[in-house]
Amino acid sequence: MSSKYDVLVIGGGNAALCAAIAARRGGASVLVLEGAPKFYRGGNTRHTRNMRCAHDAATEILTGPYTEEEFWEDLLRVTGGQTDEVLARHMIRESKDILNWIVEQGVRWQPSLGGTLSLGRTNSFFLGGGRAMLNALYLTAERLGVDVEYDAEVTDLVIEDGMFLAARLKRPVKGETEIRATSLVAAAGGFEANIEWLKQYWGEAADNFLIRGTPYNRGSILKMLLDKGVQQVGDPTQCHAVAIDARAPKFDGGIITRHDSVVFGIVVNKHAERFYDEGEDIWPKRYAIWGRLVAAQPDQIAYIIFDSTVVTSFMPTLFPPIAGQTIAELAGKLELDPAALEKTITEFNAAVRPGTFDHTILDDCVTEGITPPKTHWARRIETPPYLAYPVRPGITFTYLGTRVTKEARMLMADGKPSANMFAAGEIMAGNVLGKGYAAGMGMTIGSVFGRIAGREAARHAKN
Amino acid sequence: MHGTRILDEADRLMTVCNSCRYCEGLCAVFPAMEMRRAFSDGDLNYLANLCHGCGACYVDCQFSPPHEFNVNVPKTLAVARAESYAAYAWPGALSGAFARNGLVISIIAALSMAAFILGFAALNDRNVLFGVHTGPGAFYRLMPHNAMAALFSAAFLYAVLALVMSVRAFWRDIGPPIGGRADGGSIVQAIRDAGELRYLHGGGVGCYNEDDKPTDRRKLYHHLTFYGFILCFGATSVATLYHYLLGREAPYPWWDLPVVLGTLGGIGLIIGPIGLLTAKLRRDPALLDELSYGMDVGFIAMLFLTGLTGMLLLLLRETSAMGPLLALHLGAVFALFITMPYGKFVHGIYRFAALVRYAQERRTAA
Numbered sequence: 049m050s051s052k053y054d055v056l057v058i059g060g061g062n063a064a065l066c067a068a069i070a071a072r073r074g075g076a077s078v079l080v081l082e083g084a085p086k087f088y089r090g091g092n093t094r095h096t097r098n099m100r101c102a103h104d105a106a107t108e109i110l111t112g113p114y115t116e117e118e119f120w121e122d123l124l125r126v127t128g129g130q131t132d133e134v135l136a137r138h139m140i141r142e143s144k145d146i147l148n149w150i151v152e153q154g155v156r157w158q159p160s161l162g163g164t165l166s167l168g169r170t171n172s173f174f175l176g177g178g179r180a181m182l183n184a185l186y187l188t189a190e191r192l193g194v195d196v197e198y199d200a201e202v203t204d205l206v207i208e209d210g211m212f213l214a215a216r217l218k219r220p221v222k223g224e225t226e227i228r229a230t231s232l233v234a235a236a237g238g239f240e241a242n243i244e245w246l247k248q249y250w251g252e253a254a255d256n257f258l259i260r261g262t263p264y265n266r267g268s269i270l271k272m273l274l275d276k277g278v279q280q281v282g283d284p285t286q287c288h289a290v291a292i293d294a295r296a297p298k299f300d301g302g303i304i305t306r307h308d309s310v311v312f313g314i315v316v317n318k319h320a321e322r323f324y325d326e327g328e329d330i331w332p333k334r335y336a337i338w339g340r341l342v343a344a345q346p347d348q349i350a351y352i353i354f355d356s357t358v359v360t361s362f363m364p365t366l367f368p369p370i371a372g373q374t375i376a377e378l379a380g381k382l383e384l385d386p387a388a389l390e391k392t393i394t395e396f397n398a399a400v401r402p403g404t405f406d407h408t409i410l411d412d413c414v415t416e417g418i419t420p421p422k423t424h425w426a427r428r429i430e431t432p433p434y435l436a437y438p439v440r441p442g443i444t445f446t447y448l449g450t451r452v453t454k455e456a457r458m459l460m461a462d463g464k465p466s467a468n469m470f471a472a473g474e475i476m477a478g479n480v481l482g483k484g485y486a487a488g489m490g491m492t493i494g495s496v497f498g499r500i501a502g503r504e505a506a507r508h509a510k511n
Numbered sequence: 512m513h514g515t516r517i518l519d520e521a522d523r524l525m526t527v528c529n530s531c532r533y534c535e536g537l538c539a540v541f542p543a544m545e546m547r548r549a550f551s552d553g554d555l556n557y558l559a560n561l562c563h564g565c566g567a568c569y570v571d572c573q574f575s576p577p578h579e580f581n582v583n584v585p586k587t588l589a590v591a592r593a594e595s596y597a598a599y600a601w602p603g604a605l606s607g608a609f610a611r612n613g614l615v616i617s618i619i620a621a622l623s624m625a626a627f628i629l630g631f632a633a634l635n636d637r638n639v640l641f642g643v644h645t646g647p648g649a650f651y652r653l654m655p656h657n658a659m660a661a662l663f664s665a666a667f668l669y670a671v672l673a674l675v676m677s678v679r680a681f682w683r684d685i686g687p688p689i690g691g692r693a694d695g696g697s698i699v700q701a702i703r704d705a706g707e708l709r710y711l712h713g714g715g716v717g718c719y720n721e722d723d724k725p726t727d728r729r730k731l732y733h734h735l736t737f738y739g740f741i742l743c744f745g746a747t748s749v750a751t752l753y754h755y756l757l758g759r760e761a762p763y764p765w766w767d768l769p770v771v772l773g774t775l776g777g778i779g780l781i782i783g784p785i786g787l788l789t790a791k792l793r794r795d796p797a798l799l800d801e802l803s804y805g806m807d808v809g810f811i812a813m814l815f816l817t818g819l820t821g822m823l824l825l826l827l828r829e830t831s832a833m834g835p836l837l838a839l840h841l842g843a844v845f846a847l848f849i850t851m852p853y854g855k856f857v858h859g860i861y862r863f864a865a866l867v868r869y870a871q872e873r874r875t876a877a
Contacts, residue, residue, distance in 0.1 A: 087577055094573045097533055156715060158536035175714055176571035177533025183570060183723060184716075302573055304530040304580075364548045366530040 053079045053195075054509035055502070056215060056229035058202055058269050060084065061091035062178075063473025063494035063501075064235035065185035069153055070502030071233070072192045076509050079227065080189065081200040081217065083236070084264040088300075089182065089198060091237045092261040092445055092474065092490070095302040096178035097161065098171040099150075099495060100488035101143040109159045112169040116140050119170075122486050130482020138454045139480060142496045147172060150495055154184035166330065171488040202269060205232075207276045210458075210466040231468045231505035234458075235498060238446035238474040239267020240287065241299060246443070249285045256348035258292055260442045263299045270449065270475050278466070279451040279459045282478025288485045289339025291315075292442030293367045294349060304366045307437050310338060311407065311425050312361050313354030314396055315439075317345040320379065320388035322396065327424035330410065336485040343441040350439050351382055353393070355431045361407060369435035378434045397428040445490065449478035456501035468508050470501035513552050517590045521555045527574065527582055534568040537714035539704075539869050540588070541568070546872055553684035556598070559591035560681075560858075560865040563711040566719030566727070566798050576797065589800035596806075596857050599684070601676035605853050613809030613854050617846050621816065625835075625842030628654055632834065640834040647760040653834055656754065659841070666848040673852030678860050685868055697870035704866045705859075708733060721793040732786030736814060737859075739779020743821065746773035762828055773821060780818025784811045803855075810855035816843040 055071040057064050060082030072078045082089050102119045106112045119140045123131055151157065156175040160168040167173075174181040190196065197219070204216040212232040217225050239245045241263045246254035259265075274280050296305035310326050315338075317323055324341050328334050342350045359369070372378030375393055376386035395418055403413035405427060413426045450471045451459040458466040473494040480493055513519050525544050528534065535541045540562050547554055566585050574580035600606035632640050632653040644652050651659070704710065708730050711718055717725035750769040753759040763770050788811050791799075820840035827836060851857070 161532045161535050173536075174533075175536045176567060177531075177573065179573045180533075180567075180571035180714075187724065297579060300573075300578065302531075303533070304527060304574075360548065363532075364526065364529045366527060 051225065051227055053077045053227065053229040055079075055231045055233060055505045056081070056212075056227060057233045057235060057502075058215065059091065059233075059235035059237060059473065059475075060089045060196075060198075061093035061235065061237065061473060061494065062096070062181070062185070062491055063475075063498035064233070065090075065182070065189055066150075066153070066495050066498030067233040067235055067470070067472050067502035067505065068189050068194045069185065069192060070499045071231075071506040071509075072189065072194050072502075074503055074506030074510070076231075076506035078189075078194045079229070080194060080196045081202060081215070081227075082196065082198050083201050083268075084198065084262060086198045088262045088264060089186070090179070091265055093182050093494070094179045095261055095300075096174070096181070096491050097303065098167065098173040098488045099146070099491035100171050100486060101147045101492060102140050103144060103147060106169075107147070107172075109157045109172055110169060111159075114170045116144070119143070122170075123480070123489075126484035126486045127480075127482050128484060130484075132479050135452070135454060136480050139492065139496045142500065143492050146492070146495045146499065149499065154188045155181050156184070167487055202236075202272075205269070205272045205276060207273075207469070210277065210460045210464060210469070212466070212469045230509035231470065233456075233498075233501045233505050234269050234273060234450065234469065234471045234475055235473045235494075235501070236269035236475055237265045237267070238287070238448065238477070239265070239270060240443045240446050241265040242267050245271075246446075250343070253343060253348050256440060257289075257343070258294075258296050258301065258305075258440050258442045259299045260290075260292065260301060260305070260444045261299070265445070265474075267446070273450050273458070273469075273471075273475075277461050278469070279461045279463070281449050281451040281476070282447040282482065284446070284448040286447040286478070286481075286483045287339075288336055288444035288447075288490065289343065289441050290336055290444065291338035291342050291350065291352075291439040293365070294438035294440045295367045296440075296442065301442070305442065306335075307352055307362075307365065307439060308335065309352050309354060309358070309362045309365075309437065312358040313352055313429060314393070314422065315341075315350050315352050316384070316389065316392055317350050318347050318384065320384045320392050322392060322418075322420060323350075325420045325423050327414075327422040327426055329424075330408075335487075338439070339441040339443065342439055348440055351384070352437045352439060353378070353389075353429065354435055355429045356433050356435065357427075357431045359435065365437070367437070369437055371433040371435050373432050373434075375434055378436055382436055382438065393429050396422070396426075397430060400426045400428050445474045445477070447478040447481050447483070449474070449476045452476045452479055452497070454500075455504045456497045457504065468505070470505050472497035472501040513555070515594060517587065517594055518552055518555050520587050521559065521591050522550050524582055524584055524587055525550050525555070525558065527580060528584065531574075533573075534571060534584075534714075537567045537571070538563065538565065538710040539866070540584070540710075543869055543872060546876065553686075555591060556595040556681070557685035557865055557868060559588040559595055560685075560861040561710075561869055562588040562592065563708065563862070564589055564798070565711050565713045566795075567713035567716075567725075569798060570719050570723045571714075583797065585798050586800060589798075590802065592858070592861075593800055593803040593806065595681070595861065596853075599677045599680040599861075600853055600857075601673050601680070613806035613850070614812055615805070615809075617809040617813045617850050617854070620846035620849060621813065621839075621842040623842070624845040625838040628838040628841055629835065631658075632838070641831045642834065643829065643831050644833060645762075645829050647762075649828070649833070650761050650837055653837055656760070660751075663841075663845065663848070666845055670848045670851040674857065674860055677852060677857065678864055681861055682864055682868075685865065687871070693867045693871060694874075697867050697874060700870035700873075701863055701866035704870070705863050719795075720790050720798075721795055727790065728786060729790050732783045732790065734783070735779040736783030736787060739776045739781075739783055739818065740814065742772045742776025743780060743817070744776075746770070746776060765825075770825065774825065777818045777822040777825070780814055781822065784815035784818070787811055788815075807855050809850070813843060813847045813850065813854075817847055 054076035718727035
């Protein structure tokens with residue numbers, strides 16, 4: 049390994065690898081520093097499964113067109129307008145070409161997976177999932193001659209006047225070293241696994257968060273960049289967070305700990321009280337609001353409660369539901385007040401109006417006279433066994449990041465663009481995602497800005 | 512809970528995988544899994560035999576070891592598959608010993624049979640054994656054709672009977688609750704899927720064997736072995752027809768159909784098993800079912816020996832080595848036949864049955 053490269057990429061996920069491949073194809077010598085061991089390489093990419101790209105016509109795997117305009121409208125809706133329109137529209141335009149470019153890098157698509165038909169038109173799924181996608185990108189990068197180091201912890205960045213000079217590196221076997229490079233691509237993700245950092249914004253509640261990805265997503269590069277004068281973007285409390293099973297491991301439980309059963313029942317907090325309209329919108333459109341909702345409840349815990357009639361309406365789950373023949377028995381197992389849970393369910397059942405249940409549309413099964421209402425798919429919970437999943441906030445990734453230009457070039461706090469520093473992926477997701485989420489966007493941000501960052505970093509290095 | 516520890520583990524994994532489904536596009540196992548929410552012993556044995564061991568789901572899995580979820584589908588299903596062979600074998604008493612000592616038993620069987628033929632010949636006339644015999648009927652100086660045919664027909668028919676009984680038990684266990692008869696379309700589909708090894712392809716890029724790169728050549732070697740076996744079987748069948756219908760006795764000239772088929776098949780049966788054995792020796796230990804090593808290697812060795820002795824016999828049939836080589840060749844074939852119902856051979860039968868079942872399920876679901 050030489051200690052001087054044209055392009056240094058810090059990070060090892062989708063954005064980092066797209067950057068490394070694009071830079072290498074642009075003629076640059078490239079080193080990728082992945083902080084995790086080889087098995088855990090790739091940050092959150094290893095848990096992903098699809099990417100949202102605009103396309104003007106159906107493809108072999110996509111069931112219909114998804115225009116740039118429609119993508120933009122979806123983004124506008126989920127973020128409530130908290131997005132950088134120039135950057136976002138640029139990303140959406142570039143996403144069209146990514147559908148083909150990523151295949152040229154060895155990634156394979158497949159139609160939407162079982163249980164995700166609602167994404168069949170908008171999202172392209174990776175054959176074999178996110179780790180298969182990563183494996184393909186690594187194979188391509190290595191074939192092209194990109195150097196990759198695992199377990200490579202960057203301890204410091206040498207930056208002068210917005211110009212990257214070198215990175216200090218600590219490696220378990222080979223010791224400390226300094227790596228100089230003409231350009232830097234920072235693609236090292238958010239700080240979701242850094243509980244101490246999360247606590248700065250969330251307080252003690254962060255102790256009850258479960259982290260859906262590896263423990264290596266600590267945001268140390270993001271912190272260094274912000275400390276060294278790169279402009280910050282995004283609200284530090286904003287993140288992609290879903291409700292996941294409370295029995296999941298603290299880190300890296302991935303996709304299989306999620307629950308998509310909210311719309312089929314009710315959700316109560318530790319006082320056995322409902323707190324939000326469970327029937328607001330079709331899964332997965334509002335899937336990503338439940339993490340924050342549960343985070344706002346006492347002790348950051350909630351329980352999805354349903355009955356035996358709906359068990360086969362959603363995907364099978366990793367953890368079996370907790371069951372009781374009576375509401376009181378179930379409450380006992382959940383350590384909830386039986387009387388309070390019985391009251392909540394009795395009131396809910398009484399408020400359910402007759403309707404025609406259809407979970408594929410916004411149906412007319414509603415409640416009347418309770419707060420909060422359940423505005424779709426409201427059906428009485430009355431057929432034992434009664435079932436429940438305990439859920440906690442599962443943090444996928446944070447939105448706090450470095451501000452960038454359309455060229456993925458970092459902006460310094462004084463508003464000037466950096467001479468040679470680029471960012472891609474979650475570390476700059478906040479430019480596009482002020483809040484909210486639409487499935488597959490994280491990977492779009494990673495691939496599009498990764499490719500741009502790599503191309504621009506190589507161009508800078510070769511000039 | 513299931514009957515065995517490995518089925519408990521397979522059940523655990525299918526529960527993990529069914530809540531993930533990322534591997535759905537890789538092969539037939541995961542779509543078949545998705546048609547179920549709970550798994551009986553028969554379901555798990557069906558999925559185990561549907562798995563071709565391509566390794567892709569292990570390399571692609573975010574939860575494979577060292578992850579705490581410890582998801583290793585190829586290895587778990589390989590062990591479950593091997594145990595299913597024993598569970599369905601007929602008669603059951605013979606299965607366990609073979610699984611453990613397949614190679615030794617195969618070789619002993621082959622050598623015993625060769626010794627028997629040699630002894631048989633020597634008893635008749637010591638000079639026959641190392642004599643040079645040519646022309647029609649040369650082989651039968653060692654052992655009269657009818658004796659040879661009776662011996663091998665008996666071995667072959669026994670193998671067929673045992674296999675039919677075993678696969679019947681398997682089919683009953685995995686089959687649909689009512690009837691369970693396979694329709695023609697599903698059988699045709701399964702013949703195509705098995706014939707081209709459709710699911711031994713790692714989801715398209717190729718299979719994994721020794722590491723995380725899809726560079727595995729087992730599919731090629733399996734084709735050489737399987738089609739080599741079929742060609743050799745065809746050669747024997749044609750020769751039998753020649754003998755009884757046309758009254759033409761072996762050995763046949765090199766250009767004649769049985770010899771052409773046998774030569775092509777023999778080449779496949781030499782190269783294919785060498786490739787498969789090499790792949791097995793190089794296989795990532797994480798994916799390997801080491802308990803079935805004896806059974807797997809025993810079958811590969813018998814196929815290889817059948818091919819090798821057959822080819823040597825063809826090359827040296829006009830020399831004094833013909834007698835011993837013929838005895839060895841017949842010994843290998845005999846051992847192959849009688850060990851078929853208890854060895855790795857059954858993988859083809861069970862997997863075919865699983866593919867028929869899968870084709871049926873797909874047609875029903877469509």
